[in-house]
Amino acid sequence: MSLFEKRNKYMFETLFGSTEHCIVVVDKEGVITYINSGYADFIGVDRKKAEGRHVTEVIENTRMHIVVETGREEVADLQYIRGDYMIANRIPVFEDGELTGAFGMVLFRDTDEWKVMNTNVKELLMELESYRENFKKNTGASYSLHNIVSHSPKMMEVKDTVRKMATGDASVLLRGESGTGKELFAHSLHNLSERNGEPFIKVNCAAIPEQLFEAELFGYEEGAFTGAKKGGKAGKFQLADGGTLFLDEVGDMPLHAQVKILRALQEGEVEPLGSETSELVNVRVVAATNQALEELISRQEFREDLYYRINVVSVDIPPLRERPEDIRLLAKYILSKTGDSMRKKVEGFSEATIQVLEGYPWPGNIRELENTIESAVHMADGSYIEVSDLPGSITAASVTEEESLKTILERVEKETIEQALTRTSGDKNAAAAHLGIGKTSLYDKAKKYGI
Numbered sequence: 001m002s003l004f005e006k007r008n009k010y011m012f013e014t015l016f017g018s019t020e021h022c023i024v025v026v027d028k029e030g031v032i033t034y035i036n037s038g039y040a041d042f043i044g045v046d047r048k049k050a051e052g053r054h055v056t057e058v059i060e061n062t063r064m065h066i067v068v069e070t071g072r073e074e075v076a077d078l079q080y081i082r083g084d085y086m087i088a089n090r091i092p093v094f095e096d097g098e099l100t101g102a103f104g105m106v107l108f109r110d111t112d113e114w115k116v117m118n119t120n121v122k123e124l125l126m127e128l129e130s131y132r133e134n135f136k137k138n139t140g141a142s143y144s145l146h147n148i149v150s151h152s153p154k155m156m157e158v159k160d161t162v163r164k165m166a167t168g169d170a171s172v173l174l175r176g177e178s179g180t181g182k183e184l185f186a187h188s189l190h191n192l193s194e195r196n197g198e199p200f201i202k203v204n205c206a207a208i209p210e211q212l213f214e215a216e217l218f219g220y221e222e223g224a225f226t227g228a229k230k231g232g233k234a235g236k237f238q239l240a241d242g243g244t245l246f247l248d249e250v251g252d253m254p255l256h257a258q259v260k261i262l263r264a265l266q267e268g269e270v271e272p273l274g275s276e277t278s279e280l281v282n283v284r285v286v287a288a289t290n291q292a293l294e295e296l297i298s299r300q301e302f303r304e305d306l307y308y309r310i311n312v313v314s315v316d317i318p319p320l321r322e323r324p325e326d327i328r329l330l331a332k333y334i335l336s337k338t339g340d341s342m343r344k345k346v347e348g349f350s351e352a353t354i355q356v357l358e359g360y361p362w363p364g365n366i367r368e369l370e371n372t373i374e375s376a377v378h379m380a381d382g383s384y385i386e387v388s389d390l391p392g393s394i395t396a397a398s399v400t401e402e403e404s405l406k407t408i409l410e411r412v413e414k415e416t417i418e419q420a421l422t423r424t425s426g427d428k429n430a431a432a433a434h435l436g437i438g439k440t441s442l443y444d445k446a447k448k449y450g451i
């Protein structure tokens with residue numbers, strides 16, 4: 001019987017209902033199964049509404065969802081809630097060796113108790129935490145596995161592998177087409193690893209001009225080359241020291257830099273340009289590619305020895321067309337994000353729209369789905385996204401059934417009438433003449449399309 005089953009709620013309530021500390025319990029997905037009234041009142045949420053929601057939607061700066069992913073307890077961690085720093089203990093709960101959730105307790109929520117603490121220590125802690133926060137903002141990994149929306153079995157397997165591989169220092173190569181979520185997995189690997197308090201540094205190998213590559217990665221001394229900054233500059237390797245270096249688009253790394261990268265990884269040392277001495281660095285490498293590195297090797301564009309060094313574990317992320325069951329879920333998730341940011345109230349998709357989305361091959365994967373939905377939200381007039389709100393490139397690809405063809409023709413008709421009306425500044429008679437159709441026909445169509 002699971003700890004999080006209903007009758008345990010009574011047990012929690014008896015034990016913690018009246019304590020002044022804040023108590024929260026989540027299941028293994030990070031969903032709140034119990035929160036005591038002290039905590040709910042403190043953060044100003046309705047207890048009944050909080051239970052059943054993902055903890056990140058209810059509690060600011062929480063890490064309970066991370067604890068259920070790592071299975072590692074976090075004791076006496078500072079957490080900024082409602083304008084003050086609290087001390088949080090988060091304990092993973094195992095039953096018969098299996099992780100079933102986590103128990104969280106926030107201490108010192110009572111400001112009187114805080115005051116008892118030495119004020120100096122508190123101020124120092126707060127200062128330290130604000131540095132940590134700032135540092136994290138610039139060098140942190142913001143996503144973890146729960147941000148990767150999916151319920152397809154293939155993706156579950158990928159998530160499992162990532163969870164297993166996260167601890168330890170093995171290099172991981174993430175393979176997948178563009179827009180499949182490789183970067184999200186790289187963030188997750190870092191966040192679930194022991195290095196999660198250290199920097200996560202991304203290098204987009206395709207975006208750095210070849211001649212600047214070494215300077216970017218290994219840094220340089222003052223005067224190393226014309227245009228070098230005064231005082232020199234630290235390289236990405238040095239910035240990532242202790243943490244994770246994410247080499248995105250690794251297949252685009254210039255050949256001459258590959259030798260040096262290999263040395264840095266094998267020997268744990270880098271030599272800044274213009275320097276006579278090497279610096280020790282300790283980084284874990286996570287690389288990502290949408291190219292077949294084996295082909296690059298056969299064309300001698302990628303070094304085989306580097307390939308083996310970065311490819312200790314390889315994780316294949318399936319393209320969206322191989323997991324159509326994720327499309328509906330992702331579309332809803334993206335819509336809720338887009339609708340919020342655009343302050344437009346679009347509630348959902350018509351069933352025909354979902355079918356078109358599910359039938360499209362998505363060469364640009366989730367990134368393309370995001371762009372499509374964003375554009376459809378702009379187009380939508382009502383509270384549901386209709387097929388006619390989708391870009392023509394998406395609908396045109398789904399001309400497989402009579403019904404789809406009909407909607408495409410209607411969309412084109414609607415767009416053409418709208419254009420004619422814009423051109424004639426809204427004069428329907430002139431627009432009808434321009435389109436070569438009768439006035440009545442234009443009025444009927446305008447009515448049909450709500451123009």
Ligand SMILES: Nc1ncnc2c1ncn2[C@@H]1O[C@H](COP(=O)(O)OP(=O)(O)OP(=O)(O)O)[C@@H](O)[C@H]1O
Binds near residue numbers: 181367
């Ligand atoms: N499963 C997912 N759930 C939610 N959002 C996702 C998911 N997968 C990808 N995304 C979103 O899709 C976009 C592309 O993802 P990401 O940048 O991680 O892909 P990528 O494989 O690294 O792409 P590229 O190879 O082009 O760099 C991002 O905005 C990301 O947040």
